[in-house]
Amino acid sequence: MSVSEREALSGLISMLIVAALFVWRLSGQYQAGLFDGPEALQLWARSVLQMVGVSIGIAIAVAVLTVVAQTVLTGEKPDDRRDERDHLIERRALTWGWYLLSFGLLAVIVDLALGASALRAMTLVLVLCAGSELLKDTVKLVLYRRGA
C-alpha cells in the first residue's frame, strides 16, 4: 500500500467518524430546540467550529494508527514515495469530488431560492463538503484497487 492509498484509507475512516459525530451532535441540539431562536446560525457556527477542532484531532490520530497498523502488518517501513500514478489518481478523485460539490452547491442555491432557511442551506453545504471528501477518498481507493 502506497502512502497515497494509505492516506485515502485513513481519510475515509476519519471522515466517517467525524460525520457520525457531527450528525450526533447537531441532531441532538436540533431536537433540543436550540436552533429555534434568532441566534440559531451563531450557535450552529460555534458548534461546527468546535467540531472542526475535534476533526483535526481525529484525522491525526487515525493517520498515525494506519501507519502503525501498516508497519505491524507488513513488517516493513512504509514507502512514503509519491509518483505519477498517485498524482493521476489524485486528479481523477478530485474531479469527482468537485463535481459533487459544484452540483450540490447549485442545488442548495435552488433550495434557498425556493424558500429554505439559511440554517438548512449551511447544513447542506457542510454535508456536501463531507460527501465530497468521502467520494474523493472512495474513488481513490477504488482506482488503487483496480490498479489504474
Place this chain on the structure above:
Amino acid sequence: MARIENRIRRLRFDAGEMTQKDLAERVGVTRQTLLAIENGKYFPTLDLAFRIARCFGVGLDEVFTFHDE
C-alpha cells in the same frame, strides 16, 4: 482497439531476477505502480517508460509494444 503490452517481467528475469522493488527504486516509483504497469493496468508516461528501458539498457520498443487491432 489499441493494446500496449510490455516485457518488463521477462526483462527483470533476464537481469538477474531483479525484484519489482529494486526496479521501482531505480526508476523512482512505488512497487504498486510498477506492478500496475507490469499487469497492463497502468500505462506510464514517456518519461517513466524511457527510464525503465534505460534501466535494462534496451530501447523503448523492446520494453513496450503497440498493437493496433
